[in-house]
Amino acid sequence: MKKIAFEEHICRPQYMALRFTTPRGRANPFPLNPTEFERMGPLINDEGELRLKDMDKYDIEKSALMSATNGFDYVDDPVEDKQNVMGFNDFLFGEVIKKHPDRFMGFATLPMMDPNQAAEELCRCMEMDGCIGAIVSGLLRPGRFLDEEEYMPVWEAAHKTKAFLYLHPTETPEEIKGLYKNYECLNGSTWSWGTDTATYVLRMIFSGVFDRYPDARLIVGHMGEMLPYVLERLDIRWKISPLDSKNKLSPSEYIKRNIWITTSGNPSAAAMKCAIEAIGSDKILFATDYPFEGMKEYSDFIENVDISEEDREKICWRNAEALFGA
Numbered sequence: 001m002k003k004i005a006f007e008e009h010i011c012r013p014q015y016m017a018l019r020f021t022t023p024r025g026r027a028n029p030f031p032l033n034p035t036e037f038e039r040m041g042p043l044i045n046d047e048g049e050l051r052l053k054d055m056d057k058y059d060i061e062k063s064a065l066m067s068a069t070n071g072f073d074y075v076d077d078p079v080e081d082k083q084n085v086m087g088f089n090d091f092l093f094g095e096v097i098k099k100h101p102d103r104f105m106g107f108a109t110l111p112m113m114d115p116n117q118a119a120e121e122l123c124r125c126m127e128m129d130g131c132i133g134a135i136v137s138g139l140l141r142p143g144r145f146l147d148e149e150e151y152m153p154v155w156e157a158a159h160k161t162k163a164f165l166y167l168h169p170t171e172t173p174e175e176i177k178g179l180y181k182n183y184e185c186l187n188g189s190t191w192s193w194g195t196d197t198a199t200y201v202l203r204m205i206f207s208g209v210f211d212r213y214p215d216a217r218l219i220v221g222h223m224g225e226m227l228p229y230v231l232e233r234l235d236i237r238w239k240i241s242p243l244d245s246k247n248k249l250s251p252s253e254y255i256k257r258n259i260w261i262t263t264s265g266n267p268s269a270a271a272m273k274c275a276i277e278a279i280g281s282d283k284i285l286f287a288t289d290y291p292f293e294g295m296k297e298y299s300d301f302i303e304n305v306d307i308s309e310e311d312r313e314k315i316c317w318r319n320a321e322a323l324f325g326a
Contacts, residue, residue: 001303001312003060004320005295006287007166007221007264008051009068010096011044015088018071043291044068047096051290052103058299061317063290065092066107066135066166073137073170078114082121085111089125097130105324107166108134113141115150119157126161132324133164133219138200139173146200147207159213164260164323166219167200169193189265189292198225201259202234208246210254217258221287223271224261228278231255255279260323262287263315267301281311285319 043050055063067088075081089108097104108125110118125131136154138146146154146167158165172180172192180187201220210216220227231252238251247254256279263272264287275284288298302316 001059001316003058003286003299003302003316004062004064005055005060005290005298006064006219006262006285006320007168008063008065008288008290009044009292010047010051010065010092011068012088012091013045015071015084016044016068018074018084040291048100048104052100054290054295055103058295060288060295060299062103062105062320064105064107064132065096066168067092067109068291072109073112073140076113076141078111078117081113082111082117085109085121089121089128093125093128093130101130105130105132107132107164110134110136110154112136112151112154115153118151119153122154122157122163123161126163131163133158133166133217135166135168137170138167138197138203139170142173145203147203147209152212155209155213155216158217159215162215162217164217164219166221167197168221169197169225172196194222194225197222198227201225201227201255202251205247205251205254206238206245208248210258211246211248214258217260219260219262219285221262221264221289223263223266223268223275224255224259224279227255227259228261228275229271231278256283259283260285260319263298263302264289265293267298269301269305272305272307276307276311281307281314282319284315286316 051063072081072085075084092106097106108122108131110121112118122134125134136146140146140151144150157163169189172187176192177187180192186192197220201218204210204218234251238245260283261275261279262285286298286302288295302312
């Protein structure tokens with residue numbers, strides 16, 4: 001069955017290096033073992049040759065590409081941040097996607113050190129062929145979150161341009177890392193990134209962002225970072241929680257209205273069935289999280305998981321075509 005894939009990563013060595021050369025980047029080493037780094041290097045930096053072969057092999061007609069590093073967020077100087085981000089976006093849309101417009105579309109990266117610059121860059125990129133939105137982090141720098149007032153220009157730009165914001169995990173804040181003392185394996189994609197990202201989504205809901213921008217469209221990977229599976233509890237406990245939330249509707253209503261999820265990083269039949277029942281197959285998009293995950297594994301999963309053929313088609317490609325004309 002044909003597929004359209006989201007959360008497919010790409011980068012260039014000079015941007016990957018930001019993770020290791022900036023002061024805050026060095027303080028947040030990427031929690032993967034050396035063997036995995038060695039495997040992924042050539043795949044992340046591949047501009048089409050390797051990934052297109054796999055896409056053809058597994059019937060993936062089109063991929064939505066995005067940055068493979070949030071190292072951009074570790075550049076504290078706004079001018080340098082803007083230069084790096086614009087260089088990457090020009091590479092992504094002006095070279096990679098321009099060369100293969102029938103096979104690739106993409107999410108821009110934004111210079112989030114300056115929210116106004118980030119809004120301007122989103123508007124600039126949305127004018128480029130193949131741009132469908134931007135990849136963002138819920139935590140932009142220590143103690144500063146995407147739901148806060150200073151970042152409303154980004155939400156305003158997304159509203160104006162009808163851009164999708166793809167919320168991608170970033171490093172766990174230092175004050176929370178104590179939870180994982182002596183168990184670094186829990187800090188990262190195994191556990192902390194998912195719980196962190198789910199919390200950032202809830203901050204957006206409880207802060208009233210989706211009341212202010214009711215047409216905002218957010219995509220969350222990894223089968224929704226566990227959110228579809230706690231909707232009832234969120235609603236029940238929110239009603240009796242301290243009255244400091246600003247949302248007008250129950251939390252589940254925003255998750256069902258403003259949020260789409262992808263299959264990236266979580267090829268679980270149980271999770272898929274629960275997500276379909278909780279939010280509906282119309283709100284689920286196929287993704288592989290390449291090259292952190294393999295195209296074969298996720299293609300085999302979506303083609304064989306025990307769901308209806310109608311739901312399978314929606315998740316594989318119909319939803320993407322309806323949303324993006326892909």
